[in-house]
Amino acid sequence: MTLGLAPVDRVEILTLQDNYIDIVARDDSDVVQRARSRPGFSLERSLCAEHGFSLLVTLERGGQRRSLLFDFGYSAEGARRNAEALGVDLSRVEAAALSHGHFDHTGGLADMMGRLAPTAELVLHPAVYRGPRFTKRADGQRAPLPQFLEQQLAEAGVSPVETREPYPLLDGQAAFLGEIPxxxxxxxxxxxxxxxxxxxxxxxxxxxxxxxLVIRLAGRGLVVISGCAHSGIVNTIRHAQAVAGEEPVHAVIGGFHLTGMDEATQIRPTVEALREIGPRIVVPAHCTGRNAQQAIERALPEAFVLNMVGTALHLGG
Known part of the structure; x- marks a missing residue:
């Protein structure tokens, strides 16, 4: 299913939650802007990293700026607390999307949805409620994972859009990818x-x-955003190209779910595929894992960006 995405002039992606933070990083550029320690960043207003993920995505088209939220972080208050410390006005956010039903992406959902614009819709895949989910240890024992329940949304007063198919957001300026082959x-x-x-x-x-998510950046190509990419980051990119129409990929950001994966059979083929796709900017975050991040940086040194809480990516313009 191909959607006619409206090209946007600029894309800004602000990380509200990720696994890493360094407020004294000094690698700002035209594309990357790091959060700074500044007056007001007291202990109560500091930025906090958690094993979770949440992004604020702002699109500019014809001088008009519109925002959506992608994922909600690990704890009930972590991403929202960082948003406040960064001066984000969540009440101006017009839409939200959930990448999947894992706890490190759903933790702040109820609190944050209540702070968005009153008309903001939440889009998700109906299998987010699957469970109970667990990891299976070598000895056969289960390590249970917290289950995301439909009841949690009802209690928060949220009636989501559930879809397996691609779904336009912000009047077609972005698209929820739906189920990824x-x-x-x-x-x-x-x-x-x-x-x-x-x-x-x-x-x-x-x-x-x-x-x-996928966004068409005018004159540059596609911006592809993943949560954990359990379906595979290469599969995610290929599906994004199919949804948006075949175009070059300008940027990829998100979890690539390569932590703990085998170098030869999973990390190396992923890196080679990314090299072949050739994005100008690659931001492997959250669950990508140190080994895979280093492999991507070695293979694509000019494209690689180390992500952290409070990082703002400025694409286009």
């Missing part, structure tokens, strides 16, 4: 991540709910 041979479901079905049977979790 697995087309590569090296990005297949891990046998260690499972769920229990309603009948009590155990299944490997294929993460049908895992998804992302």
């Amino acid at each position: 697995r087309v590569t041979d090296f990005e297949q479901p891990s046998g260690t991540m499972c769920y229990e079905a309603a009948d009590g049977t155990e299944h490997v979790d294929a993460f049908e709910d895992d998804t992302g």
